[in-house]
Amino acid sequence: MALGNVSVVLVHGAWADGSSWSKVINRLNEQGIRAVAAPLPLTSLSDDVAALDRTLERIDGPVVVAGHAYAGAVIGATRAANVEALVYVAALAPDEGETVADVFHRGEAHAQAPQLAPDRHGRIWLPHDAFASAFAQDATPEEWAVLAAVQRPIAAACIGEAVGRPLWRDRPSWFLIAERDRLIAPATQHFTAQRMHAQVRSYQADHTPMVTAPDAVTEIIVEADRSISSR
Known part of the structure; x- marks a missing residue:
């Protein structure tokens, strides 16, 4: 039975696409909740916010928007009037005047976090072996292969x-902290969730709990x- 007329929009982060939410989409649908994955071009923060807004324009009624990792900055930057709540999943949530890099580099890097640098096109790729060592260490080999293939x-x-006034200052927010995250320091997630005054749920999960802890x-x-x- 549906919980109501509230839809859910799911936003992927870096090195992923909408398929990273597939297990969660199935579970939400089983509970009668409409879920839509918003595709991001990952070309600039402004481009990504515009892409999210195009998805939100297609949905009638109130929306809960959930963002993973980098997408925390994207969902916080939308001004869509139908967004009623925000859910951050192992996410980055810069405050006004901050950049994603400011928040990402706030915590000490994990020993198994990969070295990252843009290629000659200005794009940052995740090394293939980092999907198993840092991105989703709790996933199966089959899942690592798919994650790497679709990155x-x-x-x-x-x-x-730099972002403007984030929407989490004006909407209720929830934050799932991944305590075994090797890409975004758990201490950074705790700091961010606390200053947001978010409803916090903490799990022993890796960086990609949509894949490895979809029930949570x-x-x-x-x-x-x-x-x-x-x-």
């Missing part, structure tokens, strides 16, 4: 653009959806 590079421009991700999204539906 989308992120432009260096995405992480250097679904649970926090449903919690946000239920909160909006009950108004």
